[in-house]
Amino acid sequence: MRLFDFNRAPNPRRARMFIAEKGLDIPLVPVNLYAKEQLSPEFQQINPGCTVPVLETDDGTYISEVVAICHYLEARFPEPALLGATPTEQALVLMWNNIVENEGLPAIAETLRNLSPGFRDHVFPGPVSYAQMPALVERGQRRILQFMDRVEQRLGTSHYLAGESYTLADISLLATVDFAGWVDIDGRQGRPALADWHARVASRPSAAA
Amino acid sequence: MRLFDFNRAPNPRRARMFIAEKGLDIPLVPVNLYAKEQLSPEFQQINPGCTVPVLETDDGTYISEVVAICHYLEARFPEPALLGATPTEQALVLMWNNIVENEGLPAIAETLRNLSPGFRDHVFPGPVSYAQMPALVERGQRRILQFMDRVEQRLGTSHYLAGESYTLADISLLATVDFAGWVDIDGRQGRPALADWHARVASRPSAAA
Numbered sequence: 001m002r003l004f005d006f007n008r009a010p011n012p013r014r015a016r017m018f019i020a021e022k023g024l025d026i027p028l029v030p031v032n033l034y035a036k037e038q039l040s041p042e043f044q045q046i047n048p049g050c051t052v053p054v055l056e057t058d059d060g061t062y063i064s065e066v067v068a069i070c071h072y073l074e075a076r077f078p079e080p081a082l083l084g085a086t087p088t089e090q091a092l093v094l095m096w097n098n099i100v101e102n103e104g105l106p107a108i109a110e111t112l113r114n115l116s117p118g119f120r121d122h123v124f125p126g127p128v129s130y131a132q133m134p135a136l137v138e139r140g141q142r143r144i145l146q147f148m149d150r151v152e153q154r155l156g157t158s159h160y161l162a163g164e165s166y167t168l169a170d171i172s173l174l175a176t177v178d179f180a181g182w183v184d185i186d187g188r189q190g191r192p193a194l195a196d197w198h199a200r201v202a203s204r205p206s207a208a209a
Numbered sequence: 210m211r212l213f214d215f216n217r218a219p220n221p222r223r224a225r226m227f228i229a230e231k232g233l234d235i236p237l238v239p240v241n242l243y244a245k246e247q248l249s250p251e252f253q254q255i256n257p258g259c260t261v262p263v264l265e266t267d268d269g270t271y272i273s274e275v276v277a278i279c280h281y282l283e284a285r286f287p288e289p290a291l292l293g294a295t296p297t298e299q300a301l302v303l304m305w306n307n308i309v310e311n312e313g314l315p316a317i318a319e320t321l322r323n324l325s326p327g328f329r330d331h332v333f334p335g336p337v338s339y340a341q342m343p344a345l346v347e348r349g350q351r352r353i354l355q356f357m358d359r360v361e362q363r364l365g366t367s368h369y370l371a372g373e374s375y376t377l378a379d380i381s382l383l384a385t386v387d388f389a390g391w392v393d394i395d396g397r398q399g400r401p402a403l404a405d406w407h408a409r410v411a412s413r414p415s416a417a418a
Binding site: 048049057059061063064065067068069071072075076087088090091092094095098099101102103106124126128130133135136139142143146150153154 | 257258266268270272273274276277278280281284285296297299300301303304307308310311312315333335337339342344345348351352355359362363
């Protein structure tokens with residue numbers, strides 16, 4: 001196996017943290033997004049969506065999308081369980097991971113990609129150009145704060161995001177809260193449950209992966 | 210168990226199709242999105258994200274997010290398998306389901322919600338208001354076509370979206386292709402593989418669920 005990776009980006013970080021929590025040693029293949037290597041014909045053969053991470057399995061299958069990569073690794077290396085133990089726990093992990101993916105990450109990406117000169121004409125991943133729209137920066141910032149408020153509410157009554165155990169949902173949320181720093185939003189400010197949770201998960205060795 | 214549902218919306222349809230393919234009989238609880246019942250204090254207790262579907266399990270857990278609901282039902286009722294048999298198959302189902310959720314559905318939602326008077330000030334689900342931006346209609350239409358091109362490429366070499374078997378990924382894509390009709394886009398036009406696939410999956414009894 002090997003993982004197509006970019007050290008700076010939040011989604012590859014989610015995969016690397018998951019791999020670190022599993023204690024696995026999977027070689028990394030760097031794809032330099034700053035040099036737009038993900039748009040090369042060679043990488044489009046690997047992932048037409050032009051995103052990282054991508055896991056290449058031992059039988060040569062390319063798996064994109066973090067949740068799919070993590071599910072594959074959990075099936076092959078069940079311990080420690082990071083996707084829940086019972087059907088209900090598993091559902092809550094997938095649910096909260098999806099909420100982070102659908103509400104948190106896109107809001108930050110929208111803000112950053114419509115703001116940063118590096119994303120001019122590349123507001124979305126992939127080979128098709130989309131122009132920046134400055135009005136989306138302010139909207140994105142509001143969406144980020146709305147998302148942070150939602151997870152603050154949840155973490156006020158739940159030790160970890162999906163329940164009493166540390167899971168992929170926490171990995172995804174940590175990458176997301178830290179990613180918000182790129183647009184100068186610190187979700188911990190004024191949100192004590194999120195701040196407490198962040199201190200706990202950021203101190204795990206996997207956070208440095 | 211019971212499913213909080215709205216008959217007209219694409220995400221509840223995905224859950225209903227999955228339930229129909231499993232041969233399950235789960236009572237439906239209608240939540241009228243046209244009357245904004247999802248924003249009521251009562252429903253926000255069930256799902257602060259204000260989305261449907263939500264599955265209430267027999268132990269009283271509320272599960273939102275289609276992928277989480279389907280994973281829960283697959284764990285409890287394994288046959289017929291709709292999330293893949295092997296770790297690789299399961300990963301490809303989650304991967305393609307996620308691509309549909311991240312690239313297909315949001316593009317259509319962006320187009321519809323920035324266009325239709327019914328979504329004025331409600332460009333996103335949930336209790337927070339966001340104004341319509343007409344420029345996002347044209348952008349959304351381009352994103353929809355980009356997504357349709359991607360699945361056409363895939364279906365040119367794969368009988369079903371995630372591989373050789375019908376899975377949740379097909380359920381999600383069928384709901385998405387049909388949802389695009391709401392903004393007058395027929396992805397089947399000029400895309401023979403998608404048209405052939407659509408004819409096969411739309412003829413299954415579950416498509417009427």
